[in-house]
Amino acid sequence: MDSIKLNDKQLALIEKLGLIFENGLQPASARIAALLLVSDKLELTFDEIRELLNLSKSATSNALNLLLSMERIEYITKPGDRKRYFKSNLSDWKENMKTKFLEFDKVHKTMREVLEQRPHSTKDFNQGLEEFINFMEFMNREIPVLFKKWELSKK
Amino acid sequence: MDSIKLNDKQLALIEKLGLIFENGLQPASARIAALLLVSDKLELTFDEIRELLNLSKSATSNALNLLLSMERIEYITKPGDRKRYFKSNLSDWKENMKTKFLEFDKVHKTMREVLEQRPHSTKDFNQGLEEFINFMEFMNREIPVLFKKWELSKK
DNA sequence: TTTTTGGTTCTGCAATAAGAGAACTAAATA
DNA sequence: TATTTAGTTCTCTTATTGCAGAACCAAAAA
Secondary structure: OOOOOOOHHHHHHHHHHHHHHOOOOOHHHHHHHHHHHHOOOOOEEHHHHHHHHOOOHHHHHHHHHHHHHOOOEEEEEEOOEEEEEEEEOHHHHHHHHHHHHOOOHHHHHHHHHHHHOOOOOOHHHHHHHHHHHHHHHHHHHHHHHHHHHHHHHHO | OOOOOOOHHHHHHHHHHHHHHOOOOOHHHHHHHHHHHHOOOOOEEHHHHHHHHOOOHHHHHHHHHHHHHOOOEEEEEEOOEEEEEEEEOHHHHHHHHHHHHHOOHHHHHHHHHHHHOOOOOOHHHHHHHHHHHHHHHHHHHHHHHHHHHHHHHHO
16 A cells, blocks of 8 residues: 555655755755655645654745745645645646746847947857857747647647 | 946846856856956956956955866966966857756656656556656757757758 | 065855744634 | 644754955966
């Protein structure tokens, strides 16, 4: 049966994934996000999370609320049960990934501004910069195409 | 002529780019990286950088060495001149961008590990997770193809 | 040989982050 | 009405970051 206890493999995976998620999350949130992917039981209560990860109540509360606000997790309730059951929000993850890919959109716009104010005298550099910007713009155009290609390939 | 003084537009761009670069860099390094793109003069000495950005010697030294070690900048020397002239390393930037794109490679591998240890009983979740992993793998396969397409389009 | 230049390294501080633990609270239960 | 539950919020510590300023150093110049 789906155990609430974590075995060694699962503990190791939580550490590993946790480190990956720490890019953009504080440690406690990162581990919770990892836990909710790794655990046999997918819907865990506040106290289960707290105990499995050895967190204080405050750390658990803040981390869960952060993840909820980022929509990386959500919770369900059960009739006649006051507890909330937290679970990973996989479908939103894909959205997140897409926006993350397009996040560097601002970069090329700002870089264009940089290019536009440069003196003509640094011609070689300006050309190199322009090529780099063009490359970023190319990627920005093509990545949404890839997304569509993926959606089509699923059908 | 190419001035070493920065005008208001340039100062604003350094702030703006600096914020963007702070993703992965400390503030001082981020501003230096920005400065070396924005400044009319592209090759700046230690002291010019220090004065233009109002940094201490130690902050300047550490930040420059960090950027050098990341190969985001490089320096040249001039005969009969003991100073080093620091400049942005644009060509390496493109390489950096490529590796950054492929950096999340580890993610899908670890996610596969997660999937493989999941109980069969959480079938729906496992399927969603698998689709997500497949999506990441798809992106990982296709992005190098995009790079090639770009290289070809330039010729 | 002494001084200057172009930095590097060390010490210390101020600000921020991360979380523990205790006090608190609102709704549900007894 | 009193108590328990399921959290939230507040206060305090500790660790880390980012940088300033001063001391230091090696090579070149005077």
